[in-house]
Amino acid sequence: MELSDAIRGRRSVRRFTDMPVAKEMIEKILEVVDYCPNAGNRNSTRIVVITDRAVMDYIGKAHMQIIGNFNKGITTLPSEEDIAVSASAFHNAQAVAALFGPKNFYFSSADAYIMAQNISLAAFEQNVSTCIVGEVLNSLATGKGRELQKEMGIPEEFVPQVFITMGYCDGEYPKHPKRHYHDVIYV
Numbered sequence: 289m290e291l292s293d294a295i296r297g298r299r300s301v302r303r304f305t306d307m308p309v310a311k312e313m314i315e316k317i318l319e320v321v322d323y324c325p326n327a328g329n330r331n332s333t334r335i336v337v338i339t340d341r342a343v344m345d346y347i348g349k350a351h352m353q354i355i356g357n358f359n360k361g362i363t364t365l366p367s368e369e370d371i372a373v374s375a376s377a378f379h380n381a382q383a384v385a386a387l388f389g390p391k392n393f394y395f396s397s398a399d400a401y402i403m404a405q406n407i408s409l410a411a412f413e414q415n416v417s418t419c420i421v422g423e424v425l426n427s428l429a430t431g432k433g434r435e436l437q438k439e440m441g442i443p444e445e446f447v448p449q450v451f452i453t454m455g456y457c458d459g460e461y462p463k464h465p466k467r468h469y470h471d472v473i474y475v
């Protein structure tokens with residue numbers, strides 16, 4: 289596939305079939321991480337691939353609650369009760385790549401988002417659909433979230449920066465939503 293076809297063709301997909309994404313496929317897609325530009329070539333992004341349904345659901349639901357509150361100006365953490373009954377920001381993805389970056393590194397977020405885009409394009413080339421789900425505060429800041437992060441082996445000084453959901457598109461592939469940027473200014 290031509291790079292421009294991947295860039296133009298990729299869409300955010302939020303409805304997936306029940307078909308799992310094979311581990312070998314995820315490994316193939318993630319080969320691109322070794323080629324991502326990253327600040328100072330410090331390679332500080334930590335990657336966790338989640339396929340455990342319970343873990344995926346918990347983080348997706350916590351994310352949904354946290355971003356919902358954040359949009360209303362509420363920055364306190366949601367209760368476990370609210371998380372339990374929430375919809376998941378990951379929808380019915382079959383796998384989620386969670387990209388963590390160090391708290392005190394200015395380019396943590398930039399590094400992770402650049403990597404997320406490359407992962408999305410590499411996945412598209414393999415017919416695996418994705419959606420980049422941006423982090424606002426910290427979806428793993430709850431008591432249970434902190435436990436999960438510990439179980440993943442990601443140190444406390446790292447925070448999630450972005451998630452990439454993965455799966456096979458269910459139904460019609462989304463159409464290109466038109467952009468409405470201002471005209472480019474050439475000086």
Ligand SMILES: Cc1cc2nc3c(=O)[nH]c(=O)nc-3n(C[C@H](O)[C@H](O)[C@H](O)COP(=O)(O)O)c2cc1C
Nearest residue numbers: 298299300301302377419420421422423462464465
């Ligand atoms: C920084 C960033 C954060 C995003 N966060 C979310 C999100 O939380 N939930 C979601 O469903 N999509 C999210 N998206 C996907 C965008 O909604 C999507 O890229 C946009 O609507 C354009 O559609 P396209 O990706 O199909 O071209 C995010 C994308 C970016 C780049």
